[in-house]
Amino acid sequence: MAGNFEPKILGIFCNWCSYAGADMAGTSRMQYPPNVRIIRVLCSGRVDPQFVLKALELGADGVLVAGCHHGDCHYVKGNYRAERRIALLKRMLQQLSIEPERLMLKWISASEGAELVQTVEEFVNILKELGPSPLRKTG
Amino acid sequence: MPVKVMFVQLASCWGCHQSLLDLHETLADVLPQLEIVFWHTVVDHKLHDVEKLPDKSVNVGFTEGFCRTEEDLHLLKLARQKCKLLVSYGTCSTYGSIPSLLNLYPIEEALSRKFKEAESVVDGRIPDKHVPKMLEYVKPNREYVNYDLFLPGCPPEPPLIAEVVTSLLKGEMPKLKERTLCDECPRVKSEVIVIKKIKRDFEGIPEPEKCLLEQGYICMGPATREGCGAVCPSAGFPCKGCMGPGPNVMDQGAKMLSALASIVDYESISPEELVNAVKDVVGTFSRFTLPSSIIPKAVFKKK
Numbered sequence: 001m002a003g004n005f006e007p008k009i010l011g012i013f014c015n016w017c018s019y020a021g022a023d024m025a026g027t028s029r030m031q032y033p034p035n036v037r038i039i040r041v042l043c044s045g046r047v048d049p050q051f052v053l054k055a056l057e058l059g060a061d062g063v064l065v066a067g068c069h070h071g072d073c074h075y076v077k078g079n080y081r082a083e084r085r086i087a088l089l090k091r092m093l094q095q096l097s098i099e100p101e102r103l104m105l106k107w108i109s110a111s112e113g114a115e116l117v118q119t120v121e122e123f124v125n126i127l128k129e130l131g132p133s134p135l136r137k138t139g
Numbered sequence: 140m141p142v143k144v145m146f147v148q149l150a151s152c153w154g155c156h157q158s159l160l161d162l163h164e165t166l167a168d169v170l171p172q173l174e175i176v177f178w179h180t181v182v183d184h185k186l187h188d189v190e191k192l193p194d195k196s197v198n199v200g201f202t203e204g205f206c207r208t209e210e211d212l213h214l215l216k217l218a219r220q221k222c223k224l225l226v227s228y229g230t231c232s233t234y235g236s237i238p239s240l241l242n243l244y245p246i247e248e249a250l251s252r253k254f255k256e257a258e259s260v261v262d263g264r265i266p267d268k269h270v271p272k273m274l275e276y277v278k279p280n281r282e283y284v285n286y287d288l289f290l291p292g293c294p295p296e297p298p299l300i301a302e303v304v305t306s307l308l309k310g311e312m313p314k315l316k317e318r319t320l321c322d323e324c325p326r327v328k329s330e331v332i333v334i335k336k337i338k339r340d341f342e343g344i345p346e347p348e349k350c351l352l353e354q355g356y357i358c359m360g361p362a363t364r365e366g367c368g369a370v371c372p373s374a375g376f377p378c379k380g381c382m383g384p385g386p387n388v389m390d391q392g393a394k395m396l397s398a399l400a401s402i403v404d405y406e407s408i409s410p411e412e413l414v415n416a417v418k419d420v421v422g423t424f425s426r427f428t429l430p431s432s433i434i435p436k437a438v439f440k441k442k
């Protein structure tokens with residue numbers, strides 16, 4: 001099982017930066033692992049912790065939230081909010097005996113297609129190391 | 140004709156039933172209208188008395204507590220079978236409440252802690268004779284049976300109980316208020332809140348009129364449903380969330396976590412400092428609703 005385990009990742013990306021970054025990676029034909037399914041939101045500050053928990057409950061092996069660098073958020077402080085929510089969520093996951101590493105937050109700008117590819121690769125490796133989510137209903 | 144009622148106690152602290160007695164004089168009006176067919180903590184009824192009742196022969200049943208043992212579950216199902224109308228009475232019954240924070244631990248570990256490792260125990264052993272089997276973790280009662288009405292509160296406040304009981308006696312379905320606790324809280328709130336320091340409940344003396352959350356106390360008002368009359372913030376104490384989630388909230392804990400993260404001053408409180416200030420995230424934000432949360436229990440590793 002562990003050998004060919006392919007983690008399922010939900011990406012929740014900010015429209016103005018990381019989503020555009022993913023677009024750029026795509027249009028520049030950069031290769032990145034197909035493990036991530038991306039949902040676009042208008043700002044990382046719009047990521048409701050309930051979405052993250054729901055994704056994990058439904059069996060996602062990891063959730064990657066990506067937004068604009070500090071100072072670049074279109075709504076000024078959205079990314080500061082996201083950062084604090086994710087920190088609290090990680091503690092919540094830890095208390096629920098779910099590895100907090102299954103939740104990742106990154107700042108990726110619209111021009112950072114390469115960073116995006118690298119982040120996804122890095123996250124896939126972390127998740128392969130951790131194995132399937134304990135909340136997965138089936139293998 | 141008196142209304143037939145039954146009061147069922149599952150795993151609970153009896154606080155909800157206690158709150159019923161806090162109706163005081165109102166009880167004097169209500170009691171003569173009731174025929175109590177089962178209330179095993181107060182009247183000498185046995186389980187087989189309930190089993191013998193014809194189905195749907197009881198007008199209203201109230202359940203306090205959640206199912207921790209197979210016997211609780213049996214009683215809950217019986218109550219559903221025998222009652223025309225079933226009321227989930229209190230937060231244990233409705234969302235799980237504080238005792239179900241035990242969902243953070245496997246039941247074997249909890250039993251061992253209580254019966255063998257507790258400091259007061261000498262030569263302890265886990266009881267296994269003449270006791271019902273424990274269930275692995277707490278699920279909300281509504282996952283086992285259907286309810287006609289939910290009356291949350293840990294315990295429900297007497298005026299709320301009076302409202303419900305009075306309507307039921309008139310043969311009407313009570314309509315409970317469902318806005319957010321902050322909507323019924325008399326404290327003065329500003330448009331924009333920015334917290335520079337998170338205070339523990341015991342730190343300092345809160346200003347008498349200003350919103351407690353604005354003063355840095357973790358008040359669960361924004362994630363909690365109204366109905367208790369905002370008794371705690373009115374008395375100067377932050378709401379702990381016992382009425383359960385407010386309108387359109389799936390997960391009370393996640394909602395409050397989100398709300399708090401968006402009102403702290405980013406220059407004064409870093410993400411790490413925020414986590415350290417809260418410490419027990421589940422116990423603070425999901426104190427009353429863990430079994431009803433999106434992730435209702437910890438993952439128990441198989442040995």
Ligand code: SF4
Binds near residue numbers: 151153
């Ligand atoms: S809801 Fe609260 S008062 Fe009622 S039984 Fe449970 S713990 Fe006790």
Ligand code: SF4
Binds near residue numbers: 320324349351360372
């Ligand atoms: S946060 Fe608490 S004190 Fe402030 S308005 Fe809401 S319930 Fe009242």
Ligand code: SF4
Binds near residue numbers: 320370372378380382
């Ligand atoms: S103020 Fe909060 S904790 Fe107090 S009774 Fe109301 S809901 Fe429960």
Ligand code: FES
Binds near residue numbers: 043044066
């Ligand atoms: S707009 Fe990109 S994080 Fe706020």
